[in-house]
Amino acid sequence: QQFKQLLSDYPQLSLKMIEALSQRLHASEEQSMLLSTCTAKERLFNFICKEAELVNGHQIFYHEETKRFLAGFLGMSSETLSRSLHQLADEGKIKERHNHQIEVFC
Structure with a gap:
């Protein structure tokens, strides 16, 4: 009441x-x-693009969480997340940086 x-x-x-x-x-x-x-790689890329912010002319995704947490949030295993990140990097769609940052080329 x-x-x-x-x-x-x-x-x-x-x-x-x-x-x-x-x-x-x-x-x-x-x-x-x-x-x-979507495939795991597509889910990951869509999420990263959506959450990225413009920093000094670059689209940057910053994740404070562990990769295990991020994988669980996106419905995949940690191994699948790592594999997808490597594939996206090989395709030139992302570049992993230091301090939990990923540069995104959406």
Whole structure:
């Protein structure tokens, strides 16, 4: 009851919660679609391109997580992630840098 009263007293809070839940649902649906329609390498490249940021004229993907965590998030094994990273590098689509950075050529 207290929560309902809080939402009633502060309607902007309700709208922010709906917005946050909507964004999470969209991200979940997108991840489900990628898992069912793309190869592991395609999922990885799409994710890296989407998350990369422009830094000094270069598209840079920075990952604080371990590669094991990233692999689990993308629905693949650590070995598949490593193999996919090597393949993308060989294809000239990425270049692994120091400090958990990957330069991306989308």
